[in-house]
Amino acid sequence: MSKFERYGLGILKGMTVTIRQLLLRHPTVVQYPEQRLNTSRRIRGNELIWSRERCTGCATCAKACPQGAIEIVTSSNTNNNKYEVETYRVDTGYCIQCGLCVEACPYDALFLGSSYERAKYRRGDIVQSDDALLESPERPASGYYHPRLAEKMPEQTLLIDKITEKR
Ligand code: SF4
Ligand code: SF4
Known part of the structure; x- marks a missing residue:
């Protein structure tokens, strides 16, 4: 040949x-x-979800953060003897998604987010504060450390599942 x-x-x-x-x-x-594909119900996405209604401004989350990524500015409301949260700010550039702040919050006011697509062109844009931290259809909370929330979420889909289904 x-x-x-x-x-x-x-x-x-x-x-x-x-x-x-x-x-x-x-x-x-x-x-x-x-x-x-559906991500894990307990995904540690690259953002935090904050509840303005539940947050008391206690700053436990900020103290628990090993990265110093959370900044809270409060003022005292003498009418009802409570803190008012004036600013809640997270620098997601420093955040390592460890979840310690979520675990530390005594009022269930903090969640990790499900998103993993938060790349930005400018450094300043990865600092999120106040309304930008609230939950929305574009910013769903993760079930991390919130098992009752995780139960209601769709199950994770894996490539291997898709292959098995079709065969
Ligand atoms: S997830 Fe970890 S690093 Fe990120 S803000 Fe919370 S405690 Fe800090
Ligand atoms: S620990 Fe929870 S309630 Fe306290 S400031 Fe942080 S988010 Fe708000």
Whole structure:
């Protein structure tokens, strides 16, 4: 067999493998970002969700943070003898998603977020404060440290599940 013939045979074998993969095997990836898999219910996303209603301004979360990423400015309300939270600010650039602040909050006012797509072009934009920290359809809370919340969330989908389903 000539060198040229052996070379042609290799291409043919390669094309056979490619065509077999193309036509007979189910896809093992999703078309991100149009298609997405459900993340873990307890994902530690790269943001915090804060509840203005529940927060008392006690600053326990800020003291628990090993990164010093949380800043809280409060004033005392002499009418009802309570703190008023004037500013609640998180520098997500310093946050390592350890969840210690969420675990430390005695009033269930803090959650980790489910999002993992918070890249920004400017450093200042990753500092989030007040209304930008509230929960919304675009900023769903994670079930991390909140098992009752996690129970209501859709189950995580894995690529291996998708493959198993289709076979
Ligand atoms: S998750 Fe950890 S690093 Fe991030 S703000 Fe909370 S305590 Fe700080
Ligand atoms: S620990 Fe909870 S209640 Fe206290 S300031 Fe932080 S978020 Fe608010």
